[in-house]
Amino acid sequence: MMSADRPSHTLTDDHGRRITITWIPTDRLEQYRPYFQVYGIVFNAAGQILLIQEHGDWKIPGGTPEPGETAEQTLCRELLEEADVTIKQWVPVGVQQVHYPHNPQTHQGELFYQYRYACLLDEQLPSTPDPDDDVTHPRRWVPAAEVTRYVQWGETGAALFAAAIEVYRARLQG
Numbered sequence: 001m002m003s004a005d006r007p008s009h010t011l012t013d014d015h016g017r018r019i020t021i022t023w024i025p026t027d028r029l030e031q032y033r034p035y036f037q038v039y040g041i042v043f044n045a046a047g048q049i050l051l052i053q054e055h056g057d058w059k060i061p062g063g064t065p066e067p068g069e070t071a072e073q074t075l076c077r078e079l080l081e082e083a084d085v086t087i088k089q090w091v092p093v094g095v096q097q098v099h100y101p102h103n104p105q106t107h108q109g110e111l112f113y114q115y116r117y118a119c120l121l122d123e124q125l126p127s128t129p130d131p132d133d134d135v136t137h138p139r140r141w142v143p144a145a146e147v148t149r150y151v152q153w154g155e156t157g158a159a160l161f162a163a164a165i166e167v168y169r170a171r172l173q174g
Helices: 071-083 144-150 154-172
Strands: 008-012 018-025 035-043 048-054 057-059 085-099 111-124 139-143
Touching: 008 154, 018 154, 035 071, 035 085, 035 154, 048 071, 048 144, 071 085, 071 111, 085 154, 111 154, 139 144, 144 154
Parallel strands: 035 111
Antiparallel strands: 008 018, 018 085, 035 048, 048 057, 048 139, 085 111
């Protein structure tokens, strides 16, 4: 059962399977296992959020852990590979619970998690190709209040960004 503080939305994959994504605000990510993605909402000193463009859509940077990596190591590596940025602080803001019946990636199972962090920019480096797909992703800094105009992830995305903005203002803002 979903509550007001846990918005969810349902997507459909290419084969008609329904995927339900639920936002869970928490700073205790370790209790949510297994996890298969780690993403960062990166803020600059002006309070803007970094987005990258992938396959024509704007999104936050992040990706899949490599064997033996911690979530924080994955976060730092993926931000560098996809967006060419380093961060100096990060704070967990929550998880996206993914319920994916008949998931074709059987190693993930039908219920898994994606970790989300609010991060403070350390350095923006020149753009380079992502080693995963050899594509240089366009990047853009957007005002925090406008991020959902670019990243349209419904109620779960709005809740995710609201949590990240709150953490930025309370714990990361200089």
